[in-house]
Amino acid sequence: MGLQVDIQSIMSALRGGLLQQDRLLKLDTPLPADTLIVSRAVGHARLGRDVEWTLDVVSTVSNLELKALIAQPVTLWIQQGDGGYRPVHGYVLVVRRLGSDGAMTLYQLRFTSALHFLRYRRDERYWQDQAADAIIADVLNRHPQLQGRFRFDLSRKLPTRSYCRQHETDWNFVHRLMESEGLYCYWEYASDGSSQTMVIVDALYATPAPFDVWFQRQGTHVEADALGHWASSRVLQSAHHTTRTFDYKNPSTPYNPKGTTLPTRADQGELPQQLEVYEYTGAYAYAEHERGESLSQIQVEEWESRAKRFHGSGGVRAIDAGRRFVLHGHPEHDRDRAQQREFVAIDVQWTIQNNVAIPDFRFPHSLAEAPEFARAASGGQAQTVMHADGSTGFYHVDIEAQRTTVPYRSPLEHEKPEMHLETATVVGPSGEEVYTDELNRVKVRFHWDRQNDGDERASCWLRVAQSDSGSGYGGVHLPRVGEEVGVGYFGGDCDRPIVLFRVFNGKTRPQWHSNGILSGFRTKEYAGSGFNELVMDDATGQNRAKLASSVGSTALHLGYLIDQQGNLRGNYLGSGFDLRTDHYGAVRANRGLYVTTHAKGAASQPLDAGETQRQLESAGSLMDTLSQAGVEHHAEGLDSGRAALKSLLDATRLDAAGAVLGGRTAGGGTGKANAFAEPVMMFGSPAGIGLSTQQAAQIHADQQINLVSGESLHLAAGKSLIASVAQKLSLFVQSAGMKLFAGKGKVEIQAHSDNVEVTAQQTVKVLSSGAGVEVAAKDGILLTSGNAYIRIKDGNIEIHAPGKVDVKGAEHLFAGPQGTHYPLPPLPQGELIGKHSLRFATFGADQLADDIGWTNKPFQIVNTASEVLAAGQIAADGRLPRTLVDAAQTLVLKVGTGKWETHEVVAETPGSEPADGPSADPAGIAAAPSAAGAVVPPPGMAAGSTLGGAGESLPGSSEHADDADDAVRINSDATLSPQDDPYFLPAEEQEGQFIDTQHLAALLTQTVLEKVSEGEQ
Structure with a gap:
């Protein structure tokens, strides 16, 4: 009957709107006023983190639709020592119906700050050339509950990040950015309780101004807005922080590495000096040394912040995470300087029993036991709060604090996601087929990208791993726009991508496929269809290689030669090598060239010209023999030509020693090889050399031309054989005679400045088979033999003989004088001018x-x-x-x-x-x-x-x-x-x-x- 009276009194108070009046806790929700009355509350807040409250609430409405409260704003009001209220605003996270006794129902609400919504959103995004505060603001503004309800109060300008990627929830992303820059947040609430503001700072002096908190020993048995317990602790921390990084744009050396080394504060006690944290912070974690020291300083300050902490409990109503306070009345601190007595609340936990007369429901999951645990933990000295109607409440707070003279940094608890291999598409400006920079970097659009349509702003510049990269040597195969590439990450860091390789897909297909025996490289002409390629064919018994360019169909084909068109292996063309082009060709060798078809082993010396040298030596021997014979027969010798041949042979014999320059050779490359002493060109073949042209062939030498044949030298001309010699022409035949025939036309022999002499050991015949023989001379004709002669000169004929002159004929006519004029051709005179x-x-x-x-x-x-x-x-x-x-x-x-x-x-x-x-x-x-x-x-x-x-x-x-x-x-x-x-x-x-x-x-x-x-x- 008594309980029934209590419930009736409560319901009467509810209808009168008086149940929450002047209570320790009040609650505003989207529901009608006084629909939910707070019975008990447990809260937790931490500097740089979220705020969370759990409330047991009672209602006369037993069928509340729970989803009507999810994500809705609520405000919890906590009565202060002066009778006013401090609001705590948040959004409902969990609603539970715990149980009912028929007249009243117990519900439980859990609400948090708007920051909690970041846990439920995951994104794939990137930012380029933006600072961390701008990136954080961009993420926060994507949540309506935080739009316009956050601000930055920073002591320094944050550096720009060239590339920053999100591959996680907004919660983890925002927190790791803040932690990496030494930022943390606290919450401000509007005085009317209608909103909250997230304030992001990097120094404790940016938090609200300190208020006074008194220390009051336990056992006074009075209600007090004070701390009744205060203790301190110190924990061991590392002594030094050392980092290393590597910047590929400005590579460091082992003698001058890029890194930092910072010790902790000197007042941390006698820390063992070996307690060093040495870490590689990743590829190009910072460009300037100052930036590196700033990042290390954040880590060291986080250690120093955790090294010394203070713990207190009591009934302070105004305390909250991020609030500074000055402690008074503590015997250990009263003698400290004022700045040493200023603290900031790092972590705050509340346990509150509302001073309202409602039944003490004890359903599963309720907070009924929380006040009891808090009373026991406080040593039975509960801080009670009385209401005018006689209702008794309970308020208890536990705090963790540190001195404000020590910088605070949030623990580095939110790690970067570890990345794995993924693929992307190479991009560039519209119309560009190749887009790169001086380091052969490219830009890509990841398949998950919703920000970019595929232009050059889709990513930062990404380095491209090449099969062979070196300083002044290596290979270059640059991915082109539209190709799919594999992207990896240095150390799994999402902000440090690198292109590792290219892959084929349905749009970019392999040049050689299907048969599996063709491999190599093929390029593509920029904005065209031309190409360069190196093909290696591993067909069984038909190995070959082909180096080709589409310009002029130029190719060097080696091995088993076939007709290859794309992926098709065609007909057999031959074996060996084929160098061809539709355009021009040139072979240059500054120190000599040897072309031969003499067989040699694969390990033979390239300029081992022994066979050709022996052939030329044989030619020299033949020249010596014929030259000597010619001289004996009064012909010209071949001495100058023989000397030229010897000079050529000497120029093809030179012992060239292998280079000895120090360094590393693995014991090879020593010894000697034949080389050329002069830049001569030599051709040799055991089976013949053929030269042919449809037009004219030119052979010229400033000095000698030797034509030597072991058997016959044949000259054939379709029209004329014409020779012009500046000095002399000497022809010598040793054994088989000399013939000069004219099938048609005259045979003319002229000596313009000297005699024509025809000498034979035996008979000299001058015959005319179809006409006559004419002999004419300007100064006379002399025929003589055996001291007899006939001279025709000056119009006279002399016939003299030491013996008989026998003249026979049918008639002998000796009439008067008579003669005939025989015209003699004029011959040109002159000297050959210098050429x-x-x-x-x-x-x-x-x-x-x-x-x-x-x-x-x-x-x-x-x-x-x-x-x-x-x-x-x-x-x-x-x-x-x-x-x-x-x-x-x-x-x-x-x-x-x-x-x-x-x-x-x-x-x-x-x-x-x-x-x-x-x-x-x-x-x-x-x-x-x-x-x-x-x-x-x-x-x-x-x-x-x-x-x-x-x-x-x-x-x-x-x-x-x-x-x-x-x-x-x-x-x-x-x-x-x-x-x-x-x-x-x-x-x-x-x-x-x-x-x-x-x-x-x-x-x-x-x-x-x-x-x-x-x-x-």
Whole structure:
């Protein structure tokens, strides 16, 4: 009956709206007022974390729809010591119906801050070039409960992050960002209890101003808004924090690593110095040292914050996580300085029994036992709160605090997600097929990306792992826009992606497939269909390799040659190698070239030309034999050709030792191999060499051409065989005779400046099978044998004989005088002009001759035999006379008198000059086919210095001139032509062409000369 009276009184109070008036706890919900009355409450809040309250509430409504309260805002009001109320705003997380006694029903609500919604949202997103606070704000604004209800109160500007990815819940993402930057949050509540604000700070002084809290010993048995218990603790922490990182844009070295080392505070006690935390913070965790120290400082400050903590309990109503307070009345702290008595609440736990007269329901999961545990923990000295109606409540708070003189950092509890391999698509600007930078990085769009449509802003630059990457060596295979690539992560870090490889898919298909025996590399022409490829074919018994380019269908085909079209292996084409192109081709070997079909083993020396050398030696022996025979028969010898052949053979024999440069060779590469001493070209074949062209074939040599055949030398011409010889023609046949036939036309033999002699050991026959034989001479004809003769001369005929003169005939007519005129053809007269010319001159030579003091100095132009070809004094215009020679040779210009040392180098520029004249003389310098000059430094210029140009000086042989002092010597040993170099310029109204003085050293001769004075260089 008493209980029934109590319930009736409660229901009467509810109807009058008086049940929550002036109570320890009040509750506002979206339901009608006083629908839910708080019976008991347990709360927990932590600085930098969430706030959570669990409430036992009673109601006269037994059928509340629980889902009507889920995610709805509620406000719990806690009565303060001055009678006012402090609101705690939040959102309902859990609603339970615990039980009912018929008239009243017990419910349980759990509500948290708006931050709790972040636990229920997971996303795949990324940010580029944004700071952590901007990223956090972006995430928070995606939750309506937090839009406009958070703020940053920071002491410093946060650094920009080049790339930051979320691969987790919003809760973990926001918390790990805050922890990494040393940020934490506390909550502010609107005075009307209608909202909450998340305040994110990086220093304790940004939290609300401190209030006074008194310490009151237990046992006073009075209600007190004070702490009745206060204790302290200290825990062991690490002593040093050391980090290392690696920045690929600015790589560090073992001698200068990028890292930090920071100790903890000196007032932590005697910490063992070996308690170091050394960690690799990941790839390019920070670019600047200051940033690295800042990150380490956050870690060290988190240790220091945990090292010393204080724990208190009592009935302080105004306390909350993040609230600072000044402790008064504690005997251990009253003697401390004021700043040492200021604390901040890190963790706060509340246990409250409302001072309202409602039944003490004890259903499962209710909070009925929580106040009892709190009373027991406080030593039975409960802080009771009385109501005017006689109802008794209970309020107890436990706090964990630290001094505000020690920076606070949240524990690093929220880790980055560990990433695994995934794929993405390479992207770039619209219309671009290749998009990269100086490090061959690319940008990708991940398949999960909802932010980007596939342009160059889809990601940061990602490095691309290559099969072989090195400094100045390695391979490059750059993924192109639209291709799918595999993406990994350094250390599993979601902010450090790297492209590992490319993969085929339904859009990007392999070039060679199906049969499984074709492998290699193939590229694609930018914005086109061309390609370059290396194919390796592993068909059984048909191994081959092909290096090809689509330009000109150019290819080098090795091994078992087949016709391959894409993935199709076609017909057999042959075996060996095939180098072909539809365009041009060139083979260059600066130090010699050997082409042969003589069989050699795979390990033979490339320039082992023994077979060809022996063939040429055999040719030399044949030349020696025939030359000796020809000389014995008064023909010309083959000495000069034999000498040229010997010179060639000598040039193909050189013992080249393997390079010994130190370093590592694994014991290989030593010994000697045959090489060429000169850059000669040699062809050899055991079965024949064929040369053919549909047009003209040209063979030219500045010196000798030897044609040697062990058997016969056959010459066949479809039209004419024409030979022009500057000096002599000598033909010798040893045994089988010599024949000269004309099937049609005349046989003409003329000697324009000397005799024609026909000599035979036996009979000389002059026959005409169809007409007559005519013999005519201007000065006379003499026929003689056995001292008898017939002379026809000056209109007379003399017949003399020491013996009988026998004249027989049917008639003998001796009439008066009579004669006939026989016209003799005129023969051309003249000398063969020199076919090579040289003139030493320079562009602007008059000024040059003036400036360097050459004017009026003596000069000589000599050949290698020291024969003087020209001499005189240098004119004011600096030009020298043209020198004509019959054959290509080296000429030397000497200016002045003195001693010079000459260093020869190889000149590389060819040219020709057939005759004198403005267009025939290349720069007034060179004569075809081999003449060029090198100029020396003029007086006042350092010996050995170059005057500019494209050449490179290489030291070689040296020779000395034995003249008196102040001599200049210029060598000429190669050819140049205006077409070969842009520095040849025409001279107005002057014969020939000139060369710019500044390029004389390189273009004239490639020779550097050093002047040597008496006794010193």
